[in-house]
Amino acid sequence: MESDENVGTEQRQFLVDGEYLINVKDHVIADINPEASSTYSATTILNYFQEKMITPYLRLMRLMSLRPLITAQENCAFFECLNFFYVLILLLLMIAGYFLQYMSCFRRDRGFCYVVQTTDMYSAVGVSEKFIQDKICYGSTVFSFILPGCLHLVAYLHAIYVMRRSDDDQISLLMERVILASSNLSNGFIVQKKLMKTLWIFLTVSAIWMLMSSISIASMTYEGNIDFKWIPETRSPNLDITLKVLLVATILWHDMIEGIIIANYCIQTQLLISYLFFLRERLLQYAVEPIKWMRDIEEFRKMLNYVNSEVSLSVSIFTLVNISYAISGILWLLKLDVVDKKPMPIVGISLMIILLWIFIAVIPFIQAIRLSNACEMLKDVGHKVRIQPFVHSGTPTSELDSVLLFTSTLRINAKLFNNIVTGSNLCFCLVITCIGILVLGMCHYLAF
Numbered sequence: 001m002e003s004d005e006n007v008g009t010e011q012r013q014f015l016v017d018g019e020y021l022i023n024v025k026d027h028v029i030a031d032i033n034p035e036a037s038s039t040y041s042a043t044t045i046l047n048y049f050q051e052k053m054i055t056p057y058l059r060l061m062r063l064m065s066l067r068p069l070i071t072a073q074e075n076c077a078f079f080e081c082l083n084f085f086y087v088l089i090l091l092l093l094m095i096a097g098y099f100l101q102y103m104s105c106f107r108r109d110r111g112f113c114y115v116v117q118t119t120d121m122y123s124a125v126g127v128s129e130k131f132i133q134d135k136i137c138y139g140s141t142v143f144s145f146i147l148p149g150c151l152h153l154v155a156y157l158h159a160i161y162v163m164r165r166s167d168d169d170q171i172s173l174l175m176e177r178v179i180l181a182s183s184n185l186s187n188g189f190i191v192q193k194k195l196m197k198t199l200w201i202f203l204t205v206s207a208i209w210m211l212m213s214s215i216s217i218a219s220m221t222y223e224g225n226i227d228f229k230w231i232p233e234t235r236s237p238n239l240d241i242t243l244k245v246l247l248v249a250t251i252l253w254h255d256m257i258e259g260i261i262i263a264n265y266c267i268q269t270q271l272l273i274s275y276l277f278f279l280r281e282r283l284l285q286y287a288v289e290p291i292k293w294m295r296d297i298e299e300f301r302k303m304l305n306y307v308n309s310e311v312s313l314s315v316s317i318f319t320l321v322n323i324s325y326a327i328s329g330i331l332w333l334l335k336l337d338v339v340d341k342k343p344m345p346i347v348g349i350s351l352m353i354i355l356l357w358i359f360i361a362v363i364p365f366i367q368a369i370r371l372s373n374a375c376e377m378l379k380d381v382g383h384k385v386r387i388q389p390f391v392h393s394g395t396p397t398s399e400l401d402s403v404l405l406f407t408s409t410l411r412i413n414a415k416l417f418n419n420i421v422t423g424s425n426l427c428f429c430l431v432i433t434c435i436g437i438l439v440l441g442m443c444h445y446l447a448f
Helices: 004-010 042-063 077-103 141-165 170-182 188-223 237-285 290-333 349-386 397-408 423-442
Strands: 012-014 020-022 114-122 128-137
Touching: 042 170, 042 188, 042 237, 077 141, 077 237, 141 237, 141 290, 170 188, 170 237, 170 290, 188 237, 188 349, 237 290, 237 349, 290 349, 290 397, 349 397, 349 423
Parallel strands: none
Antiparallel strands: 012 020, 114 128
């Protein structure tokens, strides 16, 4: 079998769209059956992952405009203009969605928010009557519509900037390194198949979240009597249906963008977790050169810094908005909103919306905690290597001591909001939140 270094450097081809693909002169990917055998070369496995995972994923990224829609070998003004107009159309679609939400008084944390305005009227006999004037959209326009929309748009623009700025693709490069790192393990083929299934699970769960969100929004749109600002109430039924369809479609597009960007973060963190696990197992199972292994760890550090400093920023902005939606929706259902004391939620739908926001807000933290735990597990690998009786018996003691010192002094962790995310930190925040809720209830600020 050819060495990992040769596979990773000599046989790599750079495609025009930034993807890494392995030369397949001596391999036929169309006939690969991974279930049949575990004796395929690293090159064959790389091509299989390229065909089954990376290529479909990058096509999805192009649809979201996170990568250029059309690529060419040479700079072409026509293709550049086409890519620019595609991004412009998607941005206009997003902005139209924000305006439609404001026009219909639709809030992502609770749905359509109308209050019936009444006025006391006096008849000729002096009897007081209440005359219903119209429905008004209550709440702060800035905090209910403008700020969440701006944050959502900024997160999307930042994701476009990050993913289009680099010449190569982080997913392709990271996937290649993960496969190469696992190709020499005793159970490498099994964990490779498990890894691809896990990556597809993230995309599948993201799609289910989008579907559930769309169902909830469509249900509220169907049930409610919607008033659109600046549109006369005498509008035709066809116009009313068109506006409702546009509202649901633009919100679905917002959710698709957010779901794919958060899924991208989860996929990259999962690849980093697997990469670190494979590097750790390779050091424990085989007598590798310590200096080469430490260089691989430094490569991992660079990719981790990219995720922490670049990819996580847009995810942090989305998570900030999602947590705000979840908390606002919970307070609304508990009748703690100072303006809307009598909420009229649609049974089941409002609760489902809150659960969806909680779910998508928690997922990045779970992945960040898992990545931080994997980084912490790497610190004790130097001690295990130092006492290996057989695997590293021929390695000089000075080199083993170097590995021990190197791993014990590593400072690598996953970050969100530019802060280290660990399970203990998250538990501490939850404890402080519970104490705050308990104290507010004791002081009668909260009443159920």
